[in-house]
Amino acid sequence: MQIKLLAIGKTDNKNIQILIEDYQKRVGHYIKFNLDIIPDLKKVKHLSEEQQKQKEGALILSKLSSSDVLILLDENGKQMDSVGFSTYLQKHMNSGIKQLVFVIGGPYGFSPEVYQKAQGKLSLSKMTFSHQMVRLFFIEQLYRGFSILRNEPYHHR
Numbered sequence: 765m766q767i768k769l770l771a772i773g774k775t776d777n778k779n780i781q782i783l784i785e786d787y788q789k790r791v792g793h794y795i796k797f798n799l800d801i802i803p804d805l806k807k808v809k810h811l812s813e814e815q816q817k818q819k820e821g822a823l824i825l826s827k828l829s830s831s832d833v834l835i836l837l838d839e840n841g842k843q844m845d846s847v848g849f850s851t852y853l854q855k856h857m858n859s860g861i862k863q864l865v866f867v868i869g870g871p872y873g874f875s876p877e878v879y880q881k882a883q884g885k886l887s888l889s890k891m892t893f894s895h896q897m898v899r900l901f902f903i904e905q906l907y908r909g910f911s912i913l914r915n916e917p918y919h920h921r
Contacts, residue, residue: 771868772802802823820875833861837867870895
C-alpha cells in the first residue's frame, strides 16, 4: 500500500516546509508516501464559495484513480487518538488496497462530489488550524502511527 496526501495551495512558510520535509523523509522509511500539492485557484475574488469548492473538487477528483480509497480530513470527521490512528492505518494496510489518499480541502471545504466519492472522514481536532499546519500535523501523525505499529520509542504510552 502507498499513501498520498493531497492539499490545495503551496506552503509559503519556510519553517513549516522544513518540518514537513523532515517528517516526509521519516514516513518514507515505513511506506511509500507522496505529498501532492494542487495549485491555488487563480482569480478567486470573482468566484462564490460554492464555485470555488466546485473547481477545487474537480481538481481533487482528477488526481484520483478508481481504485484509490479516499479519506477527507474534515472538521466533522471521526476523531481518534494516535494509537487509534495507528490501528486505522493497519486495517487499511491489511485490506489489500493499493493507495490510501487523504485530502486537505480548500478554505471552504469540499464539493458535494468529493464528499460523495469519499470512503471516510477524519478530524485532527475540534480546533481550526491553518491548511499549512494541518499538513505538518497530519504527516507527523502518520510517522507517529507507523512508529507505534513498529513499537518504536517515538510515541510514549
